[in-house]
Amino acid sequence: MNKEAYNAFLLLRSDKNIEFNNIKDSIIDFKEYLETLCSNVCPKGLKDNFIYQWVFTHEVDKPRDYNNYCKANLFAAKSSLKRVISKIETDGMNEVCNEMLTNFICDLRPYIYQFDKNQDYKWLILNTNIHPSNFYNELSKNIFWNGKPGIHGGEKIVLASSAPFIVRQSIEYKIKRILGIDYLLVNNKPDIRTTERCFNTLEKNRRFYRTKDFDFQVIKQIHSWTNYYIHGGYRPEPWRIETAINYLDNLFFSGNTSNDAYITSYAGVEIFEDDLINLRENTEKSLKEGLTGDVKIKWIRVPEVAMIKR
Numbered sequence: 560m561n562k563e564a565y566n567a568f569l570l571l572r573s574d575k576n577i578e579f580n581n582i583k584d585s586i587i588d589f590k591e592y593l594e595t596l597c598s599n600v601c602p603k604g605l606k607d608n609f610i611y612q613w614v615f616t617h618e619v620d621k622p623r624d625y626n627n628y629c630k631a632n633l634f635a636a637k638s639s640l641k642r643v644i645s646k647i648e649t650d651g652m653n654e655v656c657n658e659m660l661t662n663f664i665c666d667l668r669p670y671i672y673q674f675d676k677n678q679d680y681k682w683l684i685l686n687t688n689i690h691p692s693n694f695y696n697e698l699s700k701n702i703f704w705n706g707k708p709g710i711h712g713g714e715k716i717v718l719a720s721s722a723p724f725i726v727r728q729s730i731e732y733k734i735k736r737i738l739g740i741d742y743l744l745v746n747n748k749p750d751i752r753t754t755e756r757c758f759n760t761l762e763k764n765r766r767f768y769r770t771k772d773f774d775f776q777v778i779k780q781i782h783s784w785t786n787y788y789i790h791g792g793y794r795p796e797p798w799r800i801e802t803a804i805n806y807l808d809n810l811f812f813s814g815n816t817s818n819d820a821y822i823t824s825y826a827g828v829e830i831f832e833d834d835l836i837n838l839r840e841n842t843e844k845s846l847k848e849g850l851t852g853d854v855k856i857k858w859i860r861v862p863e864v865a866m867i868k869r
Contacts, residue, residue: 762775832868
C-alpha cells in the first residue's frame with residue numbers, strides 16, 4: 560500500500576502548531592505522488608479549459624463524466640498543492656494552513672481511489688467536512704463588531720472555509736463595476752437576477768472587452784459553483800477554492816495595461832476609449848431586455864476597466 564497520504568496526515572495531526580519544515584518532506588512526497596498519478600492517468604496532460612469545466616461542476620451522473628470529473632480534480636489538486644507549498648514557504652505555517660492541508664489530503668480520497676486503490680486511506684473513517692455550528696454565530700458577531708474573528712482558533716478555520724461567500728460576492732461586485740453599474744431596480748426593487756443579466760450582457764458585448772488570461776464563462780462557472788457551498792452548507796475541497804482564487808487573480812489584476820500606457824487597478828479588463836459610448840448603450844439595452852415596468856440603472860462614474868487608445 561502507498562502511504563503518502565497517511566504519513567502527511569499523521570504529521571499534520573500530531574501538532575496543529577507544527578512548523579512547516581517539520582512536515583515539508585512529507586507534503587512534498589504527497590505532491591510528487593500526485594504528479595506521478597496524474598502522469599499515469601493522462602500522460603499528455605489536460606487542457607486548462609477541461610480542468611475548469613469539471614472542477615467547477617456539481618452534478619455528475621454518467622460513469623464517463625465521473626471519470627473526467629475525477630481526472631480534472633486530480634490535476635487541479637496537483638497544481639494547487641504546488642502553489643500552496645510555495646505560499647506557506649513564503650508566509651509561514653499556521654493552524655488554518657494545517658487544517659487546510661489536512662482537508663486537502665482527506666478530501667482527495669474518492670478522486671485518488673478512482674485511479675489508485677493502493678493509496679492507503681483505511682485510516683480515514685470520520686467525516687472532516689464539518690464545523691461546530693456555534694462558531695458561525697460567534698464569527699458573525701466578531702466580524703460585525705471587530706472586523707475579524709475572535710480569539711478561538713475555530714473561528715479562523717470557519718472563516719477560511721467560508722471563502723466561497725467572499726468569492727461569490729467579489730465576482731458579483733466586479734462584473735457590475737466592469738459594466739459600469741452600481742445596481743438595477745425594477746419597480747423600485749432590486750432585481751434578484753442582476754448577476755445573471757450582467758453575465759449575459761458581458762457575453763453579448765464581449766467583442767468590446769480585452770481580458771488578461773481569463774474567460775468570463777469560467778468566471779460565471781465559478782460563480783455558479785459557489786452555490787453548492789453557500790446553499791448546501793458544505794465546506795469546499797481546498798484545491799477547488801484555491802484554484803478559483805488563483806483564476807480570479809487576473810480578473811482583479813492591477814498593473815500595466817497591455818500596451819504599457821499606464822498602471823491601473825483595473826488592468827484585468829480593457830476597452831478602447833472610442834468604444835465607451837456604444838458599449839454603454841449596448842449595456843443598457845441588454846440589461847433592460849425582457850424587463851417590464853419601471854426599470855432604473857444606477858450608473859457609476861466610470862466603469863472599472865482600463866481604457867486604452869487604438
